[in-house]
Amino acid sequence: MLELKKGLDILTEVGGIRDIAAAKALLETKLDAVNQEKLAVIQNEEALMKVANAIAVCRPAKVMINTGSPEDVQWIREHSIEKGEEAKLAKDGHTIHFDLPQDQARLVNQTFYIVNPEEKMSSLAKPLLRDDALTYIKEFFPGIMEGKVMMIGFYSRGPVGAEAAIPAIEISSSTYVMHSAELLYRNCYDAFDGEAKRAGLFYTNLHSEGNNTPEEIPNARILMDRSWQTTFSSFCTYAGNTLLLKKGNHRFSVDYATYYKREEQLSEHMFITGMTGPGGRKTFFAGAAPSGCGKTTTAMVGSHFIGDDLAQMWIAADGTLRAINPEKGIFGIVEDVNQEGDPNLMKCLRGDGTEVIWSNVLVDENKVPHWVGNGEQPPEKGFNFQGEWYAGKTDADGKAIPMSHKNSRCTLLASEIANHATDIAEDPAGAPIKVITYSGRDADTMPPVWAAKSMDEGVAIGASIVSQATATEVGATGVRRQPWANAPFIPGALADYMEAQFTLFNSVKFSDEGRPVMAGLNYFLTHENRGGSGSGLLGEKRDVKVWLGWLELYAHGDVEAIDSPIGMLPKYEDLQPLFAAIDKEYPKELYNMQFALYVDNIVARLDLQKEAYSKEANIPQTLFEVYEKQKTALLALKEQHGPVVPIDALC
Numbered sequence: 001m002l003e004l005k006k007g008l009d010i011l012t013e014v015g016g017i018r019d020i021a022a023a024k025a026l027l028e029t030k031l032d033a034v035n036q037e038k039l040a041v042i043q044n045e046e047a048l049m050k051v052a053n054a055i056a057v058c059r060p061a062k063v064m065i066n067t068g069s070p071e072d073v074q075w076i077r078e079h080s081i082e083k084g085e086e087a088k089l090a091k092d093g094h095t096i097h098f099d100l101p102q103d104q105a106r107l108v109n110q111t112f113y114i115v116n117p118e119e120k121m122s123s124l125a126k127p128l129l130r131d132d133a134l135t136y137i138k139e140f141f142p143g144i145m146e147g148k149v150m151m152i153g154f155y156s157r158g159p160v161g162a163e164a165a166i167p168a169i170e171i172s173s174s175t176y177v178m179h180s181a182e183l184l185y186r187n188c189y190d191a192f193d194g195e196a197k198r199a200g201l202f203y204t205n206l207h208s209e210g211n212n213t214p215e216e217i218p219n220a221r222i223l224m225d226r227s228w229q230t231t232f233s234s235f236c237t238y239a240g241n242t243l244l245l246k247k248g249n250h251r252f253s254v255d256y257a258t259y260y261k262r263e264e265q266l267s268e269h270m271f272i273t274g275m276t277g278p279g280g281r282k283t284f285f286a287g288a289a290p291s292g293c294g295k296t297t298t299a300m301v302g303s304h305f306i307g308d309d310l311a312q313m314w315i316a317a318d319g320t321l322r323a324i325n326p327e328k329g330i331f332g333i334v335e336d337v338n339q340e341g342d343p344n345l346m347k348c349l350r351g352d353g354t355e356v357i358w359s360n361v362l363v364d365e366n367k368v369p370h371w372v373g374n375g376e377q378p379p380e381k382g383f384n385f386q387g388e389w390y391a392g393k394t395d396a397d398g399k400a401i402p403m404s405h406k407n408s409r410c411t412l413l414a415s416e417i418a419n420h421a422t423d424i425a426e427d428p429a430g431a432p433i434k435v436i437t438y439s440g441r442d443a444d445t446m447p448p449v450w451a452a453k454s455m456d457e458g459v460a461i462g463a464s465i466v467s468q469a470t471a472t473e474v475g476a477t478g479v480r481r482q483p484w485a486n487a488p489f490i491p492g493a494l495a496d497y498m499e500a501q502f503t504l505f506n507s508v509k510f511s512d513e514g515r516p517v518m519a520g521l522n523y524f525l526t527h528e529n530r531g532g533s534g535s536g537l538l539g540e541k542r543d544v545k546v547w548l549g550w551l552e553l554y555a556h557g558d559v560e561a562i563d564s565p566i567g568m569l570p571k572y573e574d575l576q577p578l579f580a581a582i583d584k585e586y587p588k589e590l591y592n593m594q595f596a597l598y599v600d601n602i603v604a605r606l607d608l609q610k611e612a613y614s615k616e617a618n619i620p621q622t623l624f625e626v627y628e629k630q631k632t633a634l635l636a637l638k639e640q641h642g643p644v645v646p647i648d649a650l651c
């Protein structure tokens with residue numbers, strides 16, 4: 001069990017402001033009249049003490065309270081250009097930000113949870129003892145903002161008033177970080193006090209880029225204090241390392257749901273989107289995928305797009321599962337975003353009228369951004385995070401240097417996307433989730449879609465995601481287990497998180513209609529791994545609509561499915577019309593390749609999971625029972641049909 005407010009509060013310890021009178025006295029001397037007046041709206045004493053301590057520690061030249069007003073946001077935009085954190089691009093409202101070459105993705109080896117001695121941790125996370133964290137903060141944070149402006153914003157992670165929304169403070173000297181915060185999160189300055197009271201908590205995030213030099217990167221740290229729900233980030237700018245409203249606070253929300261809201265809430269690394277089914281009905285999905293595995297694309301395929309990265313969910317009084325997006329914007333990977341696969345996003349990126357912060361793409365001499373896989377004619381030369389770039393540029397080993405980083409991104413408001421369901425996204429009641437999906441980059445094992453036969457089997461799908469490493473984490477390689485695609489953000493023991501999943505999905509609070517269908521998705525099967533040749537993918541991006549479309553029908557009982565040991569599989573005749581609807585032929589041979597059961601691969605996967613989870617303490621026995629049952633049934637099928645079981649053998 002995680003205990004909040006346990007151990008030393010590092011921010012207070014280093015700042016030295018221990019009561020509200022001292023906080024107010026400091027704020028009166030450090031803020032000018034305008035900003036004092038702005039801050040007067042915030043009465044929450046705990047919040048004011050956090051702010052005062054941050055100022056006492058970082059010693060900025062000036063403090064700016066960002067109320068989210070058009071004037072304040074405009075000041076941040078302009079200051080960002082002046083400071084050089086962003087530069088204007090040709091299109092109105094477009095800017096470019098470069099992160100240092102060493103800071104192009106999450107710095108996993110420099111990311112730690114601040115823990116108390118004896119606290120149980122995820123086996124996949126890095127702990128840092130509270131005393132060691134204190135030593136680091138004392139060494140590097142005092143005076144880190146000297147000569148700089150400290151910006152402070154008050155945000156809500158979700159529509160104000162929603163059951164699973166939690167407010168948070170973002171403090172940074174980086175204009176890029178604050179500008180991004182304004183696009184990605186709801187500034188709730190006016191409502192902050194009320195929200196902190198309603199939710200019973202708020203998160204605090206403190207960041208400074210320091211001098212933002214390569215020499216400082218080894219000192220960069222991303223520290224998350226689980227007990228005090230406070231983050232510290234230093235000497236870096238990549239939003240995944242600095243804008244800790246996002247993944248830093250997501251980690252706290254995972255903790256909170258796991259330990260304080262069991263059977264009530266979940267905090268997931270999931271997109272939220274709606275599909276339109278027969279008769280115009282809307283069916284909402286929430287789906288997990290590891291970073292860099294097409295979560296944004298999947299989300300935007302829906303007719304009612306809500307979010308592409310995070311979901312806060314709860315069981316509502318009516319017995320349905322509800323989800324809100326804690327964000328209001330997209331921090332999306334741009335590699336392979338193109339007209340064919342992502343028309344709505346492309347319209348924002350190449351059309352007019354959308355505010356976009358680009359990061360780490362190539363900028364040509366006309367100040368136009370370019371990226372790998374955009375389906376356009378690449379320029380001959382330009383400028384990127386590594387400096388000058390020209391077509392044919394190679395590295396020391398003679399390997400071609402791509403024009404943009406694999407993790408280069410675009411930041412924009414979700415409501416700019418044509419199919420964004422803004423009214424539902426902003427509704428504190430959330431979207432009713434009917435289908436939960438789990439996916440990963442899996443070249444050879446699982447079929448494109450399968451639906452769990454029970455809640456327990458659904459939880460097992462989430463627990464069993466494996467995926468190839470992507471460019472979203474510095475230094476990551478190989479195929480790895482990615483439980484719920486949320487593992488990088490689960491601070492506590494995986495067993496506790498898993499227990500919370502089993503408890504929630506089996507909850508008696510669900511109505512019969514409200515209990516979601518749980519399913520697996522995989523778009524990454526290759527020809528060579530399914531009896532064909534070449535490393536090309538068996539499917540295309542646009543097929544996503546078919547897999548989601550089938551789940552939409554299945555969730556409403558409109559199609560029957562094929563019973564298999566791993567779950568329910570689609571019938572060919574039900575997929576064909578869905579492919580026809582996207583103007584695509586769907587040969588039976590392709591279906592056979594996609595849905596044949598490769599028993600040895602699946603069994604190897606089950607064994608891998610069993611072995612890994614066996615090493616963890618207190619993993620619920622139910623998981624092993626699901627694996628055992630599936631393995632036995634798969635081996636029986638193999639006995640009968642050989643190692644590759646044709647889908648027709650199951651009909």
Ligand code: SPV
Pocket residue numbers: 105106239240241246247290291292309331472
């Ligand atoms: C991810 O990598 O999962 C992201 C971007 O969504 S980051 O903010 O780096 O986490």
Ligand code: MN
Pocket residue numbers: 269291309
């Ligand atoms: Mn993500």
